[in-house]
Amino acid sequence: MSVLRFIPLVLKQVTRHRVRTLLTLFGIAIAMFLFTSVQAMQSGVRVATQATADDTTLVVYRKDRYCPATSELPQDYQRRIEQIKGVERAIPVKVVVSNCRTSLDVVTFRGVPKESFLADRSGQFTIVSGSVEDWMRRTDASLVGETLAKRRGLSPGMTFDAAGITAYVAGVLRSDNPQDHNVAYTSLEFVQLAGHDDLGIVTQFNVKVAGASQLESVAEQIDDVFRTAQEPTATFPEKAFVGRIADDVIELVGFAGWLGMGALVAVLALIANAIVLSVQSRISEHAVLQTLGFSSAAVAALIIAEGVVIALAGGAVGAVAAVAVAEVGSFALSVEGQSIPITAGPGLIATGLLVCGGLGVLAGLVPAVQASRREIASCFRAV
Amino acid sequence: MSLIECVNLTREYRKGENIIRPLDGLDLEIEAGDFLALMGPSGSGKTTLLNLIAGIDSPTSGSLVIGGVDISSLSKRRLAAWRSENIGYVFQLYNLVPVLTAFENVELPLLLQKLSTKERRARVGEALEMVGIADRHNHYPRQLSGGQEQRVAIARAIVTDPAILVADEPTGDLDKPSAKSVMLLLQRLNADLNKTIIMVTHDPHTTEFAKHTLHLEKGRLLEQAGVAESGVGEGAGR
Numbered sequence: 001m002s003v004l005r006f007i008p009l010v011l012k013q014v015t016r017h018r019v020r021t022l023l024t025l026f027g028i029a030i031a032m033f034l035f036t037s038v039q040a041m042q043s044g045v046r047v048a049t050q051a052t053a054d055d056t057t058l059v060v061y062r063k064d065r066y067c068p069a070t071s072e073l074p075q076d077y078q079r080r081i082e083q084i085k086g087v088e089r090a091i092p093v094k095v096v097v098s099n100c101r102t103s104l105d106v107v108t109f110r111g112v113p114k115e116s117f118l119a120d121r122s123g124q125f126t127i128v129s130g131s132v133e134d135w136m137r138r139t140d141a142s143l144v145g146e147t148l149a150k151r152r153g154l155s156p157g158m159t160f161d162a163a164g165i166t167a168y169v170a171g172v173l174r175s176d177n178p179q180d181h182n183v184a185y186t187s188l189e190f191v192q193l194a195g196h197d198d199l200g201i202v203t204q205f206n207v208k209v210a211g212a213s214q215l216e217s218v219a220e221q222i223d224d225v226f227r228t229a230q231e232p233t234a235t236f237p238e239k240a241f242v243g244r245i246a247d248d249v250i251e252l253v254g255f256a257g258w259l260g261m262g263a264l265v266a267v268l269a270l271i272a273n274a275i276v277l278s279v280q281s282r283i284s285e286h287a288v289l290q291t292l293g294f295s296s297a298a299v300a301a302l303i304i305a306e307g308v309v310i311a312l313a314g315g316a317v318g319a320v321a322a323v324a325v326a327e328v329g330s331f332a333l334s335v336e337g338q339s340i341p342i343t344a345g346p347g348l349i350a351t352g353l354l355v356c357g358g359l360g361v362l363a364g365l366v367p368a369v370q371a372s373r374r375e376i377a378s379c380f381r382a383v
Numbered sequence: 384m385s386l387i388e389c390v391n392l393t394r395e396y397r398k399g400e401n402i403i404r405p406l407d408g409l410d411l412e413i414e415a416g417d418f419l420a421l422m423g424p425s426g427s428g429k430t431t432l433l434n435l436i437a438g439i440d441s442p443t444s445g446s447l448v449i450g451g452v453d454i455s456s457l458s459k460r461r462l463a464a465w466r467s468e469n470i471g472y473v474f475q476l477y478n479l480v481p482v483l484t485a486f487e488n489v490e491l492p493l494l495l496q497k498l499s500t501k502e503r504r505a506r507v508g509e510a511l512e513m514v515g516i517a518d519r520h521n522h523y524p525r526q527l528s529g530g531q532e533q534r535v536a537i538a539r540a541i542v543t544d545p546a547i548l549v550a551d552e553p554t555g556d557l558d559k560p561s562a563k564s565v566m567l568l569l570q571r572l573n574a575d576l577n578k579t580i581i582m583v584t585h586d587p588h589t590t591e592f593a594k595h596t597l598h599l600e601k602g603r604l605l606e607q608a609g610v611a612e613s614g615v616g617e618g619a620g621r
Contacts (some may be wrong), residue, residue: 289491
């Protein structure tokens, strides 16, 4: 027997019990919005902190410092770092942030030697608007990450103020690296001179090593070189560095995972409540179906299918809304200049729908089995 | 051979410490094409007998053979399939699904059969036409009168062309004109389509439309009044 012919019956039951369906759907949508948002944050943490096999960048920071404002290293460390075996190049970076605290709207300036930056990063980003030539030409020019540009409404030719720096937008860049999403790359000297006279002082070095297998040994060698220096260093693979700096945020996102689980429990309770009430109010209706020849299993399947349809509809609304908000808002959790993007996409919608479908089945299982096991004749006596 | 054969049919329920026996060793044979009215006081076992014949309840003991099939031995799944093919049930309170239109209610039993959408629609249309409610096919139960709802319920009962129609006080919730109209319809289904009809009723007037009337009391048959034989019911209500 084709189950497809029962789908219109299920849809009629769902759409024609409008108030019940809408109230349940609304609740599920809110819970799934929360769940998907938490998933988006967790996904961002994974993208920003999980190392991959082709990661070959180290970050050299001032030892025992966690904030760009306090990590000050002499720029001439660059020469000594580049002498270490396995190091391809070291790029001095001066970081200035508009807000040292955790925030959804932080602008991070990264002052870099332009030629070295382009040599190091060519092929790792694309310019979606504006031009690199314009960036190279002007001292105050910046290449702005796509997320930041979207959030602040920036486009080439505009100027913007943040952290006491006024910069010109020469181009907008798109990159897979989350640390590029929320930054404005400018010339090193421009950032060093903006507001403070910090010429010769940098926040960190981004060190490119020959191969991923050499990351640890090169990091140890760099720290050994500066162990007794006035400004000792602490060197980490780039994503481990992000994890270290953004530790508090990552912990909070981890805790938010429990909120996500709570949202799922809420979805389960909402669907179960809707199904239980529906089954209780339709005892005789289900008995009629069985009298007409529907088997117990068919009645149970119809009840579960109703739960799944409501769950999927609510889940779709909530998940799509969460992804849309994340997409439009272009949010990123930033701390100490490191960015944890809130990453939402079609994959999260699919996950949300899958979870909701599963919860719909789970929530409907017990009431459906109970309803299908009732003695038909006793159902009519009970009415 | 009779269409329905009940031998020593007993149904017991446990209610707390007590055992209630609405049917107590009932013997009964019903011929194909009969229109049988079951009467008796409340608790006499009429509806229990009807439910057993309809396959929605199971006897505690005894045998119930319908069309050569001992339905008390069927599994729940096979019994459901048997009901779908052989039984049309008409309830006192119609029991239409409130969120479905008249058409959709009548279509319900056909969803279990291997029919195309076109065939299903044709069959539903015929059934609604037969009960005289085709013009209301798009109405929801709440938009119909009691008599109209019962007609839809009868259309739902006959749409699969079952051999047996069981009706539990089909006019119990209707005014007199509607009740007569429904009884005439049942009588026509019996006469024209040769449906075997077993009807539970409290109303002596409705028995006039049946071919036979049986009285039950305390789960047993009191008498078997051959209405047609006595001439009282011959053509009654026509």
